[in-house]
Amino acid sequence: MSDGTEAAGHTGAEFAGLVKGMLEALGEDPERDGLLKTPERVEKSLRWLTRGYALSVQDAVGDAIFDEDHHNMVIVKDIEMYSMCEHHMLPFFGKVHVAYIPNGKIVGLSKLPRVVEIFARRLQVQERLTEQIARALMDVLEPQGVGVVIEAAHLCMMMRGVEKQNSRTITSAMKGVFLSDLGAREEFLRLVRGRD
Incomplete structure (x- = not known):
């Protein structure tokens, strides 16, 4: 690269x-x-x-993975995200919510937004972006599970085409326990929505 x-x-x-x-x-x-x-x-x-093409998850995470006997959910929510739609090369932007359940290893919290940035700073579709973030975190952390939710506004829908100013697109990717355990998934989604 x-x-x-x-x-x-x-x-x-x-x-x-x-x-x-x-x-x-x-x-x-x-x-x-x-x-x-x-x-x-x-x-x-x-x-x-589009600088994300020259960045790698391994470089971004580096040696910030630590052994820790913690098996409860870790969430970083409201990560600001800016990307470019690959269909019209117009921006889309919003928030990313990331959760993982450790399996003996945790990562420095600042590394989660860095992983988001790597994939957001490429020509993208929101669906692929969501999946890439989740898959990268599964690969690097080997956790019990990862959940990613992205809420974004797309200028290709707001400035052209249907011109819908208030529409948001929400995508999710669930891996591991977030896919298999309804309780873990519901807890993540509830915490993302801000309700206890």
């Missing part, structure tokens, strides 16, 4: 040239004052927004 400075063999200047061509195809004048630096800005912005 590259360090994010080049994508598909394109240098920054080549990428900016593609953006300039896109502006021209839209009927704009890329030489007017307001657009002179837009191709370079778009190139840098898109590389930042």
Whole structure:
């Protein structure tokens, strides 16, 4: 994987040239004052927004896995998430709620948002993003189970197409005990909703 400075063999200047061509195809004048630096800005912005391709779960978690005889649910909720819809390259954003039940190992709490970031900062669909986060945590922690819920608003639905401003999409992925034990799943969902 590259360090994010080049994508598909394109240098920054080549990428900016593609953006300039896109502006021209839209009927704009890329030489007017307001657009002179837009191709370079778009190139840098898109590389930042998709930097997850150059990141790995192993690097993000590092040595922050600790032996601990704890077998109760751990939840980090309301993790801010920003991603890009792969169909229209428009943003979607919202909150991610992650839970796991340890099986002799726990992870530093800040590592859970880092795992979310790795997969969110790629061209995505929300369904795959939810599954990738859950699967990665199962692989790295080997817990009794993992639950992930994402609530997001999609600009591809809000700014174009059906133009529904108040719609939210909710997806979930349940692994291990969260899939097999209705009580664990219901406890997670109840705590995510904020009710005791």
